[in-house]
Amino acid sequence: MYRSHNCGELNASHINQEVTLAGWVQKSRNKGFMIWVDLRDRYGITQLIFDTGRTQKEVFNSAASLGREFVIQVKGTVIEREAKNPNMATGDIEILVSELTILNASILPPFSIEDETDGGEELRMKYRYLDIRRNPVKNSLIFRHKVGIEVRNYLSKQGFIEVETPVLIKSTPEGARDFVVPSRMNEGQFYALPQSPQTFKQLLMVGGMDKYFQIVKCFRDEDLRADRQPEFTQIDCEMAFVEQEDIIQTFEGLASHLLKEIKGIETGPFPRMTYDEAMKKYGNDKPDIRFGMEFGELNEVTQHKDFAVFNSSELVVGIAVPGAGAYTRKQIDELIEWVKRPQVGASGMVYAKYEADGSIKSSVDKFYDQGDLQKWSEITGAKPGDLILVLSGDAHKTRTRMSALRMELATRLGLRNPEVFAPLWVVDFPLLEWDEDTSRFHAMHHPFTSPKPEDMPLLETNPAAVRANAYDLVLNGNEIGGGSIRIHDKATQSLMFKYLGFTEEQAKAQFGFLMDAFQFGAPPHGGLAFGFDRLVAILGGQETIRDFIAFPKNNSGRDVMIDAPSAIDNAQLDELHIRLK
Amino acid sequence: MYRSHNCGELNASHINQEVTLAGWVQKSRNKGFMIWVDLRDRYGITQLIFDTGRTQKEVFNSAASLGREFVIQVKGTVIEREAKNPNMATGDIEILVSELTILNASILPPFSIEDETDGGEELRMKYRYLDIRRNPVKNSLIFRHKVGIEVRNYLSKQGFIEVETPVLIKSTPEGARDFVVPSRMNEGQFYALPQSPQTFKQLLMVGGMDKYFQIVKCFRDEDLRADRQPEFTQIDCEMAFVEQEDIIQTFEGLASHLLKEIKGIETGPFPRMTYDEAMKKYGNDKPDIRFGMEFGELNEVTQHKDFAVFNSSELVVGIAVPGAGAYTRKQIDELIEWVKRPQVGASGMVYAKYEADGSIKSSVDKFYDQGDLQKWSEITGAKPGDLILVLSGDAHKTRTRMSALRMELATRLGLRNPEVFAPLWVVDFPLLEWDEDTSRFHAMHHPFTSPKPEDMPLLETNPAAVRANAYDLVLNGNEIGGGSIRIHDKATQSLMFKYLGFTEEQAKAQFGFLMDAFQFGAPPHGGLAFGFDRLVAILGGQETIRDFIAFPKNNSGRDVMIDAPSAIDNAQLDELHIRLK
Known part of the structure; x- marks a missing residue:
């Protein structure tokens, strides 16, 4: 010792x-x-x-x-x-x-091992083992461990069985790009690394495991946006003989347990909102409800006033920014420039200041009188001292832009307090979404998601209107979990593949084993997966996941510490029956 | 509901x-x-x-x-x-x-869903989801879950932190063959899947995590012997500021806890044995000590008696098979044929029956009198009614053959009771082993294992005699865990790579990051990894690991249920900058 x-x-x-x-x-x-x-x-x-x-x-x-x-x-x-x-x-x-x-002994470290370090991101990643000595990183990893233990013990007590599913599986064209692994023993063939254990957990339900979970690494070979990793960790769960409500209750239980045990926060029942409502009120399917600024739709009160921009818009929508009535012209101009940035994409913005004396001054006073503007403030919920901001145009795009603006303002106003936790279920997601690139419908969640039985007839007539038994758990503006009730009969699953543009042969080649399994007494089932990295980061009060991952990769998918990926020798390629292009 | x-x-x-x-x-x-x-x-x-x-x-x-x-x-x-x-x-x-x-509804299952099924191995694997409905498989998976929960909670209470290490890492030529993953974003380069998180756990020690563990998937692209899987699960552990004794105590604690909690068995302190002793007494570095039949070396008492076979042998070794004195000539001949099978490789076997009346009859009565044979029985511990079996030849090969015979007889005699648990530490493993194929020394454990300080001088003069601070935990004749104290200074690590035949450039290219890390204040550290699949199977009283793995692969590395690996399309190959050979 x-x-x-x-x-x-x-x-x-x-x-x-x-x-x-x-x-x-x-x-x-x-x-x-x-x-x-x-x-x-x-x-x-x-x-x-x-x-x-x-x-x-x-x-x-x-x-x-x-x-x-x-x-x-x-x-x-x-x-x-x-x-x-x-x-x-x-x-x-x-x-x-x-x-x-x-x-x-130690040579001089390349950056100071202090809570506030002078080391830049690249240096900290290259010498990650030194970075881990620093309290912020070390404590984040310990925190992650504690959350993991709580998750496992909670689910275990609820009768869930952790089952390890394979990492070397089969490549499927649906979804994101797979990482693949050439097989030495099976010439010309490849394994794929799982994007999720989706089909395996469904097969475990067919196999009667009843309640399954796994904290498991998943893989996606996608171009890495900030704060995405090619390998990430999921809390993957599935239950048999359940309806949507059972799953929501079960995993609300888990999330409440974590908030209580880890953060000491007691939450009441989580609010729920349909996808449609979330889009209308927040322009976002994962709204941050720690603060207000709900959307007010102004179409009715802005038409027929000679303001061509609004008259010709599918949607006119406003928000009331609390206390921003005092913004200077310069500040407002900066906001207008902000929404016009290509990342947001608005062509302009109308504003109205609700003065302390009750009068309202707008950038469109020429078209709208005090009575009109009073209606705007009623609809947006503006109070004296607030600033009303209005965007217009195509409904979906305008909502997305307004959502970006709402989040930006909340950040600026300090309304996104990382120690306040506002969970929310978003339910009734659309089953399908139209993809412009491929001119076909894609599964919004995945092809195994069950349509709502009452919407099934719409599949032929109005596919975009079909709702799924799919739900997301949102925490502070982040989707931390998502899932669905699955299809459990072969006929419906075949139909779904057909609607998604699979030929019968493709469906059979890719998912024949699952459809075969459905013939042998598949129980009704459904599940949910949490993004563990994100969940831990949010519970830890952080915006980024990187410090909650011991050895993260950079945006090119490189581990700069060990210098991977790297070249391998020709003998190895030969054995794998491949060569470089 | x-x-x-x-x-x-x-x-x-x-x-x-x-x-x-x-x-x-x-x-x-x-x-x-x-x-x-x-x-x-x-x-x-x-x-x-x-x-x-x-x-x-x-x-x-x-x-x-x-x-x-x-x-x-x-x-x-x-x-x-x-x-x-x-x-x-x-x-x-x-x-x-x-x-x-x-x-x-269900169509007729291809085999009966009963505890005793009529389904053959192949059919059970193809319809694994049906196989999982059977109690023996279902209960094995539930059992595995319970062991996992116990492991995690025990280690967590001891202050160990579970840290997830990356799955997409770097290929290294040392050890078994890697599975590799072509990188799309880094043309011509490959990730490798970890054979173990060895270097990462050492870096976590350099990073001050102090006590690390992880239940983690590992990968080896080896030709699959029976009951080996290309992906397998390890309980991987590492501790800083420890000596061998600390590690043995800690993980003996874990193993005792599992035996007690899972099996209700109280064990005293585990016995310990050096590698040399295990080889001499059992011809095996993972001896099954649930039963006796220890080796007796007979060289001294068999020489100079005109029996040329023994006179010319490096080793003459016998065991006493309890109660087998009554074996017929036919039974003994069958045993002689058994040891002559190519898998065992002996050229013959001498036997001596210790009769109930105290007389001893041997197949070499021509050369050895009752007094000689009495010595054999003393040395092998034979009692009246036992059968003494003797092999001779090259010391190492003879021990290995005798070990195979000992295990075979124990199985036949029902001495390998799966509900009896006999743990054993084997310590003082050799640091290096000579590899005939490559005509060089290989690390017996791995290149990061520390030699015993007192044996360091032998590295130059007699490398084969250098002992390592390496230890295995053996349970019922299976190595269920193994580990070592690691090298923690750059100079010794460089020296070790040199002895293992790495050029300085190779060592730097492959493990430069680790040697760099050792310059920044690496603490003394060591660890151990348990084979989780095997551990669970043995605790579950089973010989094979397959039913403790939800979706195992067959001996060609195929998942016959989902039919993986499989071909991928050319567009995917193009993106990965590779083509088929």
Whole structure:
């Protein structure tokens, strides 16, 4: 044993004890006759003291040679500190060192191992093992572990069985791009890495496992947007003999448990909203409901007033920005420029200031009188002192733009408090969405999602109007989970593949095993998957997932620490029956 | 909700309650006026009764149409059973059904869904979802889940943090063959799937995580021997500031906890044995010590007796087979044929029967008198009624052959009781082993294993004699875990790569990141990994791992259920910058 205690546990009750500690030199101060060293490990920091009067000369000299991040072992006596530090768990004591062993030296780290580091993103990734020594990263990883333990124990107590599904599976053309693995033993053939264990969890339901879960790595070979990783972790769940309501209840239970156990927050029943309502009120299928600024549709009160822009718009929609009535012309112009950026794409924005005296001044006073504008404020819920912002145009695009504006303003106004948690179920998602690129319908969730039985007849006449038994759990404007009731009979599943443009042969080749399975007594079933990285980050009060992943990849999918991917030799390619193009 | 109760929970206390159940038709008996159906779900079986006198006609008729594995929902009343079945949890009651809904029909399954099935291995794998409905497979998966929960909670309470390490990593030439993944974004480059998270867990120690674990999928593209899988699961662990003894104590704690919690078995401290002792006594570095038959070396007592075979042998070794003194000549001849099979490879075997009257009859009576044979029996520990079997030749090969014979006899004699658990630590493994094929030393454990400090000087003079700080945990003749204290300084690691035949450039290209990391204050550290599939199978009292894996692959690495691997299209190959050879 290299230590009798760790660096976070000694306090006044240990005074006069002989102890052995080991850890890293966080920093040292050398006053000539006295050296203080902060010794750090995962558990905390303990102050060591070397004193010319009380420490052997060679130990003192060795202490004087210590640099930052040296790994040392010390023996000594716990003594009371003269200048106590109430902000440290070990702040009442220090160790008067009698023996010092340097276990390993350190060259100068490329950035400082402090909570606030001077290391840039690239450097921190290259030396991730040093970055992990920093509290923010270390604590995020420990936090992730704790959430994982809570998830597993909660689901286990509810009768869920964690079953490991295979990583080497079959490539399917549906969905995102697969990572593939050439097979050595099966020439010319490839495994794929799972984008999710979807079909396996359904087969487990056919197999009678009843309640399944897995915290599992999934893979998507997509161009990486910020804060996406090619490998990510899901809490994947499935239940048999359930309806949508059962699943919502079960996983609301899990989410409530986590909020309570991890954050100490008691939530009531989660609100629910249909997809249509979410789009109308927030322009977004994952609305952040920690704050208001709900959309007010102004079409009715803006028509026939000679304002051609609004008259010709499919949708005129406004929000009331709380307290922004005092914005200067310059500030408002900046907002108008902001919505006109290509990422947002509006061509302009109308505004109306609801003054403290009750009058309303707008950028379209020429067309709308106080009575009109009063209606705007009623519909948007504006109060004196607020600023009404109005966008117009194509309904879907305008909603999306307004949603972006709403989120931007909320961020600027500090309304997105990471310590406030507002969960929300969004239900009744459309089954299909039209894809412009391929000119066909795609499954909005995935091809295994069940249409609502009452909407089935619409599949032939108005596919876009068919609603699915699909639901998302939204937390603070992020989709943290999503799922659906699945199709469990072969006929409906075949029909669905047909609507999605699969030929019978394609459907059979790709998913024949699933449709075969449905013939042998498949129970009604459904499930849900949480994005574990995102869930943990949000619970941890962070915007980005990167610090909750021990060894993340950069936006080119590279691990810059180990320098992967990398070339492999020709012999290896030969064995795999492939060559480079 | 499709059910008010599951099929395993109703008993006499529920009599007269109205209940709703859902599940599979296990079987039905139709007596014309009465139909009994066994309804099955994950939790058990409940008997349903349909009675012409008490059941509506159309419900009765519907019940008559049910086939095996139909999925149904029933409503009815819990009533007392006339013929109680004390072997069933629900054996006191049955359900008098009032409503029956067929949720899904089933065609005839390709094999019977019973504990003892008529389905062969191939068929069971192709329809694995049906196989999982069978108790032996279902219970194995549930058992695996429970072991996983126990492992995680135990290690978590000991301060271990589960950290997910990446699956898309870098290919290394050392060790087994890697599975690789072509990168789309990094042309001509490949990720590899990890054979173990070895370097990452060491980097986590450099990063100060102190105690790490992970239950994690690992991958090896090797020709599959029976009961090996290309993807397998490890309980991977690492600790900092520890010596071998600390690791042994910690994971003996875990193994004891599992034996106690899962099997109800209290074990004392696990015995320990050096590698040399294990090889001498059992011819095996993972000896099964549930039974005796320890090797007795007979060289000294067999020389100079004119028996040329023994005189010229490096090793003459015998075992006493308990109670086998009564074997007939035919039985013994069969054993001699057995050791001469190519898989074992002996050229012959000498035997000596220790008769009940104390006399000993051997196949080499011409050379050895009763006094000689008495010594054999003393050395092998033979008692009257035992059979002494003797092999000779090259020391290592002879030990291996004798080990195979010992295990075979133990199996035949029923000494390998799966409900007896005999754990054993094997320590002081050699650091290096000579590889005939490549004419160089390979790391016996892996290149990161620390030599014993006192043996370091031997590296130059007698590399084969250098012992490592490496240890295996053996259970019932299976290596269930293995690990080592690691090298934690750059100089020793460089030296090790040199001894293993790496050029400086190769070492830097493959493991430069690790050696770099060692410069920044790497703590002493070590760890261990358990083979989770094997561990679970042994705890479950089974010889093979396959039923403890939900969706195993066959010996060609194929998933015959989903038919993977499979061909992918040219567009996909193009994107990945590869083509078929």
